[in-house]
Amino acid sequence: MLAGVLDADLGIRSRVRHEVGGLSRPELIDVIVATVEEARRGVADEPVAVGIGVPATFDHAKGRVVRSTHLPLIDLAIEDLLAERLGLPVVADNDATCAAIAEHRAGAAVGVLNAVVLTLGTGIGAGLVMDGEVRRGAHGAAGELGHLPVEPDGLNCGPGCPGRGCLETRVSGPALEREAERVAIARPQSELAKAAANGPLRGARVVELAHDGDLAALEALATVGHWLGTGLVAIANLLDPEMVVVGGGLAAAGDLILEPARAVLRERAMPPAALEMEIIPAKFGADAGLIGASLLARDRAARDRAR
Ligand SMILES: [Zn+2]
Structure with a gap:
């Protein structure tokens, strides 16, 4: 609190x-x-x-x-x-x-009429600004973008969501940790594997190793970034915002996840959003x-x- x-x-x-x-x-x-x-x-x-x-x-x-x-x-x-x-x-x-209100009125999305603000942490929080106004939906539940289905036979989502293969099962701190454990087993010589041998891999540690150039850690982040891109395609096609602002703990990975995400967006979303929608880091952290x-x-x- x-x-x-x-x-x-x-x-x-x-x-x-x-x-x-x-x-x-x-x-x-x-x-x-x-x-x-x-x-x-x-x-x-x-x-x-x-x-x-x-x-x-x-x-x-x-x-x-x-x-x-x-x-x-x-x-x-x-x-x-x-x-x-x-x-x-x-x-x-x-x-x-x-x-979203903070980023729209005083942060990364000032002056932007249509913006989605994602907070990537334990799950995905999202706020929507459309035509300059915050949108909340009929029950206040609009923008539950962590629960966009991206993988039909994916993991059960967890408490509070009956869904499977929701975006946050692939893009979140726990999702990064699962992916890093998988890559660590596949690449036993990597720094990531050595870190995994010393206890559970925390997301922040994976990001650190990636910044130090460990290829296995980079691979895990790129995979998460790829899934984020899949979510961005859905966001682009559904809402056509000028901008998606990305914050939260996972955003510490910066372009290591945002670049793979942008690549998927450019390749798969409908034009013109595919080319014009900007993906930028949040101004305000926690x-x-x-x-x-x-x-x-x-x-x-x-x-x-x-x-
Ligand atoms: Zn869900």
């Missing part, structure tokens, strides 16, 4: 980060409140509003969590509840949508959600003042 107080220039003036897990709903809400209060104590000025990004399907119009695989927040009117506890206006949204949530809070405070 990450909280911060941001100033008018989006500078993070106070920042608090806590590892949380395994909490009941009342415990989780208490921790959210305590974390916000802790961030608030870090600055002299009183904040005007609170924005919160939640990893959940979120009904933005009603301010309610619809569905959440990882947190006990289902069907919770989180905005009203937290506003009462914190004594400030509260606005919430899906965390990937918050990241702070994208925080910055987007603060922009939502700022909008909310401005609306309240205008009333």
Whole structure:
């Protein structure tokens, strides 16, 4: 859980980060409140509003969590509840949508009318900006691009998704680790294989080895990049954005995954998107959600003042 107080220039003036897990709903809400209060104590000025990004399907119009695989927040009117506890206006949204808002309004996609912002981590988060507006869909579940089916008989996706061969079974931290284990066995002389012999291969280590030039690590990243490209073809043909912004932990691999992804896009998507859709790294790293949530809070405070 990450909280911060941001100033008018989006500078993070106070920042608090806590590892949380395994909490009941009342415990989780208490921790959210305590974390916000802790961030608030870090600055002299009183904040005007609170924005919160939640990893959940979120009904933005009603301010309610619809569905959440990882947190006990289902069907919770989180905005009203937290506003009462914190004594400030509260606005919430899906965390990937918050990241998209940050990149669109202040990051890599400023001035772009149609952009998709992907966050590649444990899974894939995605936010959609179409015709200059954030799109959330009928239930707040638009942009679940990690669950684009790319492999008909692929792996079962996992908790919360009944799908098989979803994009995130091929493009995510765990997907990279699976691919790296496979390549390590096929190339026993590689640095990757030596690293695998010393314990489970972490994604960050695979990226490091690839940057050092290990061919096996490069091969694993290229395969993940290839699958990312397959997802980009679907995104291009479905949404025709000018730009796809790629952030999250896996984005540390940079062009080692983005170049193979672009190659698949150029080869397989329908023109003109195939040639014109740009694939670029995100500006904001792990702070994208925080910055987007603060922009939502700022909008909310401005609306309240205008009333
Ligand atoms: Zn899925």
